[in-house]
Amino acid sequence: MERALEVERRLAHRYSEASLALQFSSPLQLLVAVILSAQCTDARVNAVTPSLFARFPRVTDLARAPLDELEELVHSTGFYRNKAKTIRACCADLVARFAGDVPRSLHDLVSLPGVGRKTANMVLGNAYGIPGLAVDTHVKRVAGRLGLTEGDEAGDIERQLCDLLPENRWTAFSNGMILFGREVCTSRSPGCSTCPLVDVCVSA
């Protein structure tokens, strides 16, 4: 399947190597930002994280943060009760089991409350430079339309895509697919008229 490599090459040309719309300045901040990004735009997350991290700068602060205060700070991202609870529980777990550090393995990351494969791979790739291919709603949709993957299950799609690409391209690929899915191949409209991938797409 040469098409996957061609798609990756064009996405890499279109976007810078580690292009990510979420703002963060540490692995912990990225972890929290990705938890907040569930069913929410990155712009909305970026609007709340500065005040969140100003109020609770350290992992120990987040681990002991009053729930109602946390809920208020993340309210506009939706699912705010779950997210507040999850962030606090996750940070408490980081303190209890990992000396307050964000782990560098998929196994450990996924063991944290509120952290699934998508969040774990995002942190591995973008905070640590460890190969990780995050499959979110955009990657799932765009890869399916391009004809790179079959099926609808995220874990399945992750495996298929990882098989098609070298490890050192996994993170850039998923970052690029996500931005591309936001800008061009959106859920509402594939945008084929201005798509730079029409010639390698089975759905165009």
Next chain:
DNA sequence: CTCCCGATAT
């Protein structure tokens, strides 16, 4: 499979 849930584009 359902629930969590506000903000935005269409």
Next chain:
DNA sequence: ATATCAGGAG
């Protein structure tokens, strides 16, 4: 009005 948004837990 409604579909969708960098998901994960029970």
